[in-house]
Amino acid sequence: MITALFPALAAALLLTGCATTTPTEADGIAAAAPPPPGALKVETMKEVTRTLSSDAFEGRMPGSAGEEKTVAYLIEKFRAAGLEPGNKGRWVQDVPLIEITGRNFAPLTVKGGTQPMALEYGKDWVGVTYREEDRIAIADSELVFVGYGIVAPERNWNDYAGVDMRGKTAVILVNDPDYGADTLDGPFNGKAMTYYGRWTYKYEEAARQGAAAALIIHDTAPASYGWNVVESSWSGPQAYAQRGPNAPPLTLMNGWVQKPVAEQLLAAAGRSFPALAAAARQPGFRPVPLGLSVSTQFENVFRSFTSRNVIGVLPGTTAPDEYVMHTAHWDHLGRCTPTPDGDDICNGAVDNATGTAALVALAEAHKATGPARRGLVFLAVTAEESGLLGADYYAANPVFPLEQTVGGINMDAFVIAGPARDVTVVGPGKSELDRYLDAALAADGRVATPNPKPEAGYYYRSDHFAFAKRGVPMLYVDGGEDLVDGGRAAGEAVASEYTQNRYHGPKDEYDPAWDWTGVMADLALYYRIGRSLAATSDWPNWVPGDEFRAIRDRSCAAATTGC
Known part of the structure; x- marks a missing residue:
């Protein structure tokens, strides 16, 4: 993971939109309806996270046997969730890479x-x-x-x-x-x-x-x-x-x-x-x-090889050529520096088997609700750990044109720490997607907290950036730091322990004792936002003066369909 791990480590500007009143349909935002009861399945999150982070997947290094297992497993789970192949009848997008190993x-x-x-x-x-x-x-x-x-x-x-x-x-x-x-x-x-x-x-x-x-x-x-x-x-x-x-x-x-x-x-x-x-x-x-x-x-x-992005879609109804994007990276570091006990597999359970599992769980929930006005895209990208390569390749060679991509949500490393009263946003105040976040937070009775470490620069360190720099508004929301059990001190302790002991190391492993309640609350928030974007006819843009506003404006001006 090149991006935010936990809210206490994420980079953001001060959130300017959180104190505003909840947007309404008059603002172009469809009602932030919750998922149907039982549609978001914690069993799915557990199963997919546990499987992808098992030793059998060898740390999910692109170009390895671990990639073969990962891609096959994700296609199986996407199909079972009710998605359709997202790349002109194919489940994958080929990403040409070269691997260089120094010795x-x-x-x-x-x-x-x-x-x-x-x-x-x-x-x-x-x-x-x-x-x-x-x-x-x-x-x-x-x-x-x-x-x-x-x-x-x-x-x-x-x-x-x-x-x-x-x-x-x-x-x-x-x-x-x-x-x-x-x-x-x-x-x-x-x-x-x-x-x-x-x-x-x-x-x-x-x-x-x-x-x-x-x-x-x-x-x-x-x-x-x-x-x-x-x-x-x-x-x-x-x-x-x-x-x-x-x-x-x-x-x-x-x-x-x-x-x-x-x-x-x-x-x-x-x-x-x-x-x-x-x-x-x-x-x-x-x-x-x-x-x-x-x-x-x-x-x-x-070694030259072809890695793969995995793409599934739920087609839209009345606006089938407009798309809402969901992204997460499936890859991790493979085998890495061993720990004293000899463990050399960087399993990447939190980073980012959890985010990949969220793609499957959200796809299941949206399928259970039924088709939306716009298409819903679920994109599991490769080679994030190598520099956002899979996301950047997709954004440079989009299956769904960027001017027809309304915006979306990126998910990278969920906080496994129980429920929180808040969420943290990487890069708030940048786009009109904040209005959708505000509405979903209000519906869930939660708040957004300014991030304590904007100096870490996490806005430029996960897959959403590949889309943002090409003009597509994307939200990147981290789990909260104000935990229901223990408050901010507990949230900071969770973040510190993970960074010091497990991040990008062999001990980022699945734990059957994890408390998933906070993760599921965050998933419900992402569902509300994605469903709202898919239901409305609104085209949110970057705020005036943002570095990506001119790029989006040029893209939209040249488009014959979409924004």
């Missing part, structure tokens, strides 16, 4: 400072390549500290100003310059991370600058996850979308280095990490050559 990593050696250093792979640093080359060799590449690695002309910010990065290695801070702000005010939206704070952007920008390599300094707080997550996610096979002609440039290597190691490295260069970090937050920052060079090498093996 025989040499230490990352550092020369030129007060003393040479040899950084151990896995313990001190990790790195991968996106290039299809048998051997990667970086020899005496000059290190340049480039602050947050951002080039944002609209914000008058350029961390690469005045430096030629060709052949050099960029050393980059995680997050963006406003990290640690108390409010949402600032050149980079205050404490709410922008896309400039995401590692994906930083590597892309380093490549555009011509860098040979890019190393992000891992720091748990601004990254919002520990080194164990980096190590498990960035070692072993890495899947990428196959590159076509005229593809963007690539570095030789992208990687991470532990913060304490980076502090030692900078000290060897006669520099202070706190001083450089403070300077990087100021307008006018300029890159700092460190007088150090790094070298390493490793080998790669390649």
Whole structure:
């Protein structure tokens, strides 16, 4: 999972629409009717989550035997739920990928400072390549500290100003310059991370600058996850979308280095990490050559393969060419760094067998209710853990045209913590879908809570983002943090325990003792929202001024049908 795990870890702006009165049919919103009694089945959630996260599925790595079992199982469950094949008579959409596995990593050696250093792979640093080359060799590449690695002309910010990065290695801070702000005010939206704070952007920008390599300094707080997550996610096979002609440039290597190691490295260069970090937050920052060079090498093996998105649909009645989307990713990490007891299967029970199970449970409930005015699409995407690859491939090659896709709901990692009085929304205040959320919350007697960690940037870290950046409004709602049993302290404890002990590790396993009442309450909320969108003739848009509004407006203006 590249996105929010629990509300205490999710990124969001302050929710602006929660205090408004409940929207009505006059606002274009159909009544947020509850599902029929018994239509949402906890037995379905348990069965699908338990099955997908069992050792037999080997961690659901794309391109593995685990994928074969997963796709076959989801087709079986979609069919049994009453869905129809969603891709012109097929249940799947082929997603061409390439898997690159690095091996025989040499230490990352550092020369030129007060003393040479040899950084151990896995313990001190990790790195991968996106290039299809048998051997990667970086020899005496000059290190340049480039602050947050951002080039944002609209914000008058350029961390690469005045430096030629060709052949050099960029050393980059995680997050963006406003990290640690108390409010949402600032050149980079205050404490709410922008896309400039995401590692994906930083590597892309380093490549555009011509860098040979890019190393992000891992720091748990601004990254919002520990080194164990980096190590498990960035070692072993890495899947990428196959590159076509005229593809963007690539570095030789992208990687991470532990913060304490980076502090030692900078000290060897006669520099202070706190001083450089403070300077990087100021307008006018300029890159700092460190007088150090790094070298390493490793080998790669390649495997081209086709993974699959699984798609089912409940056709609409009077507006069959308009669609409401439901998304969740079926994949996880496969086999990963073993725990002391030898367990090396990252089962991904919470992340994201729960969200995949929700697709099946919601499909059953909507089928039990009967067809809606609009079509209801249930999309289980591949390769989210590799960078939203399945969702991005679908959004770039949509089965159902994006201008005919009304909007939808993304589900990633349900909170297994009992019922909550609230929900948390990733990216609230961005689109008119908030009106549907408001109506459903009011009908369920719950509230929305502003998220405590907008600095984590989770809006850019799950499958909804692939649709949002192409203009389709999507809701991403997390479970609540104000638990009925124990309040906010209990909710924070659940989130912390999961992140520290199970997230992206072998202990994210199914537990028969889980309390599913909170999950089922959230499912009922998603049902209300999806059913309302499917029943109305309304076309919700992004709010004026949102970064995705112009994209949607252009899409709608060019469409002959749909929005």
